[in-house]
Amino acid sequence: MTRSLSLGKDLLGLEGLTGEQIQLILDTAEPFKEISERAIKKVPTLRGATIVNLFFEASTRTRVSFEFAEKRLSADTVNVAAVGSSVSKGETLVDTARNLEAMRIDMVVIRHGASGAAQFLGERIESNVINAGDGTHEHPTQGLLDLLTLRDHFARLAGLKVCICGDVLHSRVARSNIWGLQKMGAEVAVCGPRSLLPNAIDDFGVTVFDRVEAAIEWADALNILRLQLERMTSGFIPSLREYNRVFGVTRDRLERAKKDTLILHPGPMNRGVEIDSDVADGPFSVILDQVTNGVAVRMAVLYLLSGGRPELAEAAKSGGSR
């Protein structure tokens, strides 16, 4: 059974995908969940494919999740971090990637501090490029795993009310979530101090809540973002304590809403700042389910991107060189 829908060469963001393509990724992720539950967590699908994880920014969850996804599909993986590589000697991104490509690689997973880095690379190399977070632009696989987790819980995405709380301004997760959720027919709101919302927030077509209590009252699910202290240059909020007092998601605030609200967080959490511990570890938290789903979603993306390349099919038919 084959289908004509494909994702194209690269996964750069959810803004450029159709609802149909997002649906395809989520549906494909479903059977991949089972592989991670097996005693032998490995299928031979990407045997012989070489994937480079090019991480120019710190990451534990995403890098490990991608690496698990790659290895469970039997791909060969190489991790390159900016520190300790020739990047620290001043090599450009394109030169680094072209040198890696000269060693015959098939895919690059890139995390980079500059918005647009993944697209820049995708336009310049032949390998598939997967964006694992570029600056404050997009983090598509995080958006997808959030969608999958919500769909697991509510059995639908259309009509769902999701509020993204916190540091939307610096958050690539927020952008991927807003575009992804809207394409799947969900209603999206954001909540946070105005200093941490983009100036053009109205252009996103989302509701804006200035009070977290109102957001909790409205939402079926809250996606609570980390305060990205490392990206804050100056004066966005008076203090972490004050932020927690006004915008923190606490058990008290959730209980006052007198309904169940699903709690998501892309991690890493600042416990006691944007989220309290008893919420993070509470009965409505699906934060660890998100992590589990992350591997399945990334396997699905790797699987879908690695196919549908006519030149590969041609090369294989003629006993080609790849």
Next chain:
Amino acid sequence: MLPRGFFFSLGDWSRLAREAGIVLLFSVLAHHIVPHMPPKQSTILDSRALDRTLRRMADEIVELNNGTDDLVIAGIQRRGVQLAARIVSQIKDREGVDVPQGALDITLYRDDLQTVGPRPVVGATTIPWSIDDKRLVIVDDVLYTGRTVRAALDELADFGRPKRIALAVLIDRGGRELPIHADVVGKKVSISAGQRVDVLVEELDGRDAVVVTSIGEGDGA
């Protein structure tokens, strides 16, 4: 040497060309219309015959394994899963035993993934019990090249080490490309590469039947 009139006169030629043109027009039309018209089909098993065949297969599976001890059944996605369920319910009727039933999707184990176009749809694999030391029977709808079964054997090896693996297929259509054979066969048919065998099941297709369709030469199967 040739008798006069062997060649058509000019008038004959133009008539011929005109007719050929009409024939050509029709064949072009036919080409566009064919996908919307039902291609030539023949039913080789109707729903009652299918039911009888599955009942016999269930008996043979029990016989082959000397009973139902340690017997487990895994259907291959998609139609094999429904057929496996029927066989399991037949065994339940005859022997009064619930045989564990699982599902295998072999897509990720295919040997042609690098050559097919867009990625095929992946279905669910459900083997929720240990297969170690079990007598496992793989159930599939059609046995053709044997490549699906090869993939299924590879996949099962990732789940454990059964005492024995047997293969039960509803239709064996010949044309093997690998050294694989079925232990239990519902019906053996001999059809050409230009024909396709479709097993239809109520759950997915709205009716039970096995249908052979001519898809023309060179279209593959």
